Amino acid sequence: MSRHGIRRIIAEREEELPSSEFVKILKIAEENRDIISLGPGEPDFTTPKNIIAVAKKKLDQGFTHYTPLGGRSDTKEAIAKKLKKENKIDVNPENQIIVTVGAKEALHLSLMSLLDPGEAALIPDPGYMPYRAMAETITVEPLSVQLKMEDGFEYDIDEIKRAMEPKETKVMILNSPSNPTGTVLSKKKLEEIADFAIDNSIVIISDEAYEKFVYDGAKHVSIGSLNGMKDHVVSIFSFSKTYAMPGFRIGYACGPADIIQAMTRLKMGTTLSTPTISQLAAIEALGGSQASVKKMVAEYGRRRKFMWKRLNGIGMECLKPKGAFYMFPRIPKGKHNSSMFSHSLLHKSKVLVVPGTEFGKYGEGFVRMSYATSYEKIVMAMERLEKVLK
């Protein structure tokens, strides 16, 4: 690349990053106030008041200094207690937990700690868009494991094997409840994957950011709690979704001490420490009343019920998602592709949805719709879609 007369040396790792159709769509939406966005990947709620109150108090008390690389001891202890009680994962807070700048940094550090350049990682496809970017960022090859609608977007062991054909790998990213499909893997399915991981010496990076968002009696099971998995799983959690705290940038990972310690050492080269006030607010989030979490999840559940019913009524075939806050319907028959369909919805109905291809090549034929927006807006959006699609 030559610009301004000097040869610029942008790294190849950057040039490998997937280009985003979604960014273009967002740009259009920004300029049109009357567009209803079903795009958001974050809660529309603000952080519960009890957490805000603690953050403010700690600011007044002068907690504005660095913390240790891996996080404050009290924060890690609160996390260990939660992991034991809610995830049935038993770890030593001293060397098996790291507090990170969002679940995002935990993913970045875990991939870096396990993989060298040129190696590969299995990622779900369709799956959370940054997985691919994260791998490319550290020049690791992402290998798509296809998830199919006819399997309920669950993992099929044969598909995992097929994904490893071009290149073997020892690392696999798992995401349940899933963004974008809303699938919650059953304990039986997780046991099947666990067996495969043990047999093939695979370390699973389990992204459980949506652990609390399960509906219709579905239960979230942490694969790290399953028999024999203690040494095979890095479990990653977030405060962003559960406690509506994305702006605080805090998440955490737990797992085998050697991996967590490697991640902690690598953090010296990424962000040094996680925001101090966020770490203190996190203690209140975990230890304080969970009433607002229940309330938020109930409200998401109400929207989900409505949206799913309406979508299927207007010809957008959609599995009933048991988790997260997304629907992943098929685009109607006769429509060209996800990207063109999304653009045409934006144009004709002023409703923003995300093309399925943003989540990998196997997302073609689908779009993602978030219900992390108000019930009223969802009602309006469905009315607009109905007019255009009928």
Add this chain to the structure above:
Amino acid sequence: MSRHGIRRIIAEREEELPSSEFVKILKIAEENRDIISLGPGEPDFTTPKNIIAVAKKKLDQGFTHYTPLGGRSDTKEAIAKKLKKENKIDVNPENQIIVTVGAKEALHLSLMSLLDPGEAALIPDPGYMPYRAMAETITVEPLSVQLKMEDGFEYDIDEIKRAMEPKETKVMILNSPSNPTGTVLSKKKLEEIADFAIDNSIVIISDEAYEKFVYDGAKHVSIGSLNGMKDHVVSIFSFSKTYAMPGFRIGYACGPADIIQAMTRLKMGTTLSTPTISQLAAIEALGGSQASVKKMVAEYGRRRKFMWKRLNGIGMECLKPKGAFYMFPRIPKGKHNSSMFSHSLLHKSKVLVVPGTEFGKYGEGFVRMSYATSYEKIVMAMERLEKVLK
């Protein structure tokens, strides 16, 4: 590595990280309450009240959501204004500024945006310890540019050339005012380095975290403001030092649009966005009263004067540093090495100093002492050192 019966695959990048003697010393210090630490790399002050007040207000107003990858527009505009006024750097806030999780993340992203695995970067030696870790973290080879006490720890162009002999590189990290030496590069020296960069198509990553900490009439000059350097410099700044905000985790970089845009895209794979409250507090930091900054710098100056005089009086030869908040004295004649000397000081005088080798192999024969601790403690520390060294 085989543990718990499975073959663990910790990445080589992690195994290349330098091991830290400092971490061992810190451990000992933690267990001894009567130790005076001259170790800290962060202000002993807490964040000024006007900044805390804004952070609290913004928390109440519900600013708890994500921001765009590269930062909020208002934050970037405030930064652009400051850069123009104080650094004489003129950039477009839209595509030439990125707000990051501390200056640390700006360094991480700039190295990633410019270098692919197996390439190399020039780093100052002695220099800020994480530079080396940052390079190793992304499997880039760090090439030490030796800085010598007899040159006032300034950069010597011949040393830069020598450092590039084993491997050519197009990236060089510059740090003025310098941690650990306290050197402030003169405009003349910066112009010399600028010419070299232009002639050799080198991009300079200029870490200016200590820009406000200059004494004895020294002036901080941003190399990015020099003639012809617009396309050759990524300038990196921090709120952690200037505004005593390390726990907020916020810094920023500016530079050529192609590099800043690459960094912004890479942030999708690292931390997604910088803490929202920190970005809003940063606007107040830049736009509000600078009285507390002046007060803090004056107090550092007072400690600096005292410490420097005392050190030279007790046989620890030390250049009078013109910037940052560190002294980098030579260890007394007859002492074995930096590490053993530091351990012996800790043991005999209960004063914690950092071995020079923590800053690279050319730090051997020196120790770093921070004056980011109270005047009273510095007085006591010097008394203790005097007893042991006389």
